Amino acid sequence: MNFLTQIDNLALIALLLVSGAALFLPTLSTLISGKGLSPTEATIWINRRKAHVLDLRAEEAFKAGHLPGAKMANVASLEAAIETLKLDRKRPLVLVCETGSQSRKALARVQKLGFLEVGVLEGGVQAWKIAALPLVK
Template sequence: MEESSIFQDYFLLRIENIFFVIAAIVSTAMLIWPAVGKRGTKEIDTRKAIELINYEDAVVLDVRDESEFAAGHLPNSKHIPTGKIEERWVELTKFKEKPIVVIYKSGIRSNHASNVLYKNGFGQVHNLMGGIDAWKRASLPIVKR
C-alpha cells in the first residue's frame, strides 16, 4: 500500500468521525433544549395542582381565549389570554411570591405565558400538563360565568 493512500484513508476516517461527533452534539442539544427552554417553569399534573391550590394558595391563571374561558374554567381562576400576557402580566404582580398554575386548552401554548411570568420575576410558575382537558378528564370542578 502506498503512503499517500494510507494518509488519504486516515484523513477520510477523521472527517467521517467529525461528522458523527457533530451529529451527536446536535442530537444532544435537541434533547436538552426543551428542558432548558422552559426556564423556571415546571410541568405538574392535576394532583399537584390541587395540592398547590389547596395548601399553598396557588393562583390559577387561565390563558385561553375569552370564549373558551366563558365555556368553563377552574373556580377562582384569573383570566389573561396568552396573546395579552406580555402587556397584562403586571396585573399579577401581587402574586409574585405565590405558586402560579398556568392553564391552557391542552397545556401546549401555556409555555409562552409561563416564560413571560418567569422572566418578570415570578419564581413558582407551573404548567398544568394536559391543560383544562386533563382537569375535565379527572372530573374536577369547572365553573361557567
C-alpha cells in the same frame, strides 16, 4: 480477566450511565423549563399553597368553564394582564390553557416577570376534565 468479562462490564457501565441520565433528564427539564403539574398536583398548589391560576384560553372558552379561582389573561398581552391583575410574585402561579402547549410557550415570559415558582397544568383543561375535577362557569 478475559475479553468477554470486560465487554460485560462495559455494557453494565453503559447501562448504568444511560439509566442515570434517563432519571435525571426530567429533573433537568423541570429546572430549565418550569414545573409540569398533573391535575392533582395543581389542585394541591391551588388549595394548600394558595397558587394563582392564570387561564390563557380565549374568553369564550374561559366563560364556558375554568378552574376555580382562575383569572383570564390574553396571551398576546400577557405582561399587561399580569400587571393589571396585581398578582403576588411570591406565590406560586399555575398556567392553564386547553392542552398545556400554550401555557408551556408562555412559561418563559412569565418567569421573566419575576414569579419565583411557575407550574404548567400538563394536558390543560382537557386533563382537568378527564380527572373529573370541577370547572366554574
